[in-house]
Amino acid sequence: MEIVKLIKKGAEAEVYEGYFLGMHAIFKQRKPKAYRDPTLDKKIIAERTIMEARLMYNALKAQVNTPAILYLDPSEGLLVLEYVEGKTLREKYNNFEDIKELSIEAGRIAGRLHKNGIAHGDLNPNNLIVNDEEGMFIIDFGLAKRSDDIEDFATDVHVFLRSLESAHYRIKDEAFKYFIEGYSQEFNKVQEILKGVQEIRMRGRYVEERRKSRTSNE
Numbered sequence: 001m002e003i004v005k006l007i008k009k010g011a012e013a014e015v016y017e018g019y020f021l022g023m024h025a026i027f028k029q030r031k032p033k034a035y036r037d038p039t040l041d042k043k044i045i046a047e048r049t050i051m052e053a054r055l056m057y058n059a060l061k062a063q064v065n066t067p068a069i070l071y072l073d074p075s076e077g078l079l080v081l082e083y084v085e086g087k088t089l090r091e092k093y094n095n096f097e098d099i100k101e102l103s104i105e106a107g108r109i110a111g112r113l114h115k116n117g118i119a120h121g122d123l124n125p126n127n128l129i130v131n132d133e134e135g136m137f138i139i140d141f142g143l144a145k146r147s148d149d150i151e152d153f154a155t156d157v158h159v160f161l162r163s164l165e166s167a168h169y170r171i172k173d174e175a176f177k178y179f180i181e182g183y184s185q186e187f188n189k190v191q192e193i194l195k196g197v198q199e200i201r202m203r204g205r206y207v208e209e210r211r212k213s214r215t216s217n218e
Contacts, residue, residue: 001080003027012048012142013077020070020080028052028142030077046074048142053079055118055144062116064109065137084137089125093168093175103175105136107182110156113138115187119152120144124163150189154196157183161197 001020008015016027030045032038049072056066071080092102106128113120120127121143129137147153160179164172184190 001027017083023070024083024085025070026067026081026083028079028081042075045077049074049077049079052141052144055141055146058116059113059118059138059141062112062118064112065131065135066141067137067139081139084129084131084139086129086131086137089128089130089136090163090167092130093125093164093171096171099171099175100178102130102136103178104182104185106160107179107184108186109136109138109182110160110179111183111186111190114153114156114189114193117146117148118144119147119149120156123156123160125160125167126163150192150196151200153187153189154193154200157193158197158200 001018003016003018005017006014007017007026013028013030016029018025018027020027030049032041032045036044053069053072056069059066067084068082069079070082071078089102089106092098106125109128110120110123120138120141122140123138127138127140129139131137145152161172161176164175168175180190180194183193187193
């Protein structure tokens with residue numbers, strides 16, 4: 001193993017770029033939680049590491065491009081993955097590249113995951129990598145779970161929409177329209193999902209209005 005640099009330091013894990021047996025790789029290392037009992041903490045880390053790898057494998061079986069798993073050590077919370085070359089969908093959107101085609105493909109990926117009972121948990125353009133030879137990959141299954149709950153699937157779609165609104169405002173309507181077009185090609189519950197997205201947004205507005213009201217009255 002050769003670690004080259006830290007890419008991301010999150011609350012749950014640290015992500016590094018490096019090389020594994022000569023292959024360009026990503027190392028994802030889950031970190032212990034000081035507030036948890038050490039025995040329980042080790043068990044939780046191992047279970048979550050196994051679950052992440054299993055869901056990636058299930059996604060691959062569902063014909064969704066995910067990085068290959070090169071090595072897994074649940075006891076250490078370590079997952080070593082193939083490094084996927086390419087640009088993130090966010091970078092593509094920033095450069096206004098192939099908005100229709102890429103948004104449709106992102107929607108297909110989301111729909112394929114949901115059709116096969118996988119909620120990603122963090123479906124945003126930063127977690128979609130466009131490889132010129134192999135197409136689009138989805139990465140970071142750290143928050144993913146098995147589910148058949150419309151709310152979980154609607155949350156994925158809502159996260160994608162919120163990402164467009166916050167980072168790609170100029171193309172958000174076009175990109176989301178084509179995302180839903182691709183999504184509906186794979187998953188036939190699109191109307192239920194969109195209804196769920198609206199309910200999530202309404203709850204968010206209610207919480208925000210209540211927060212503003214409470215602040216103005218202080």
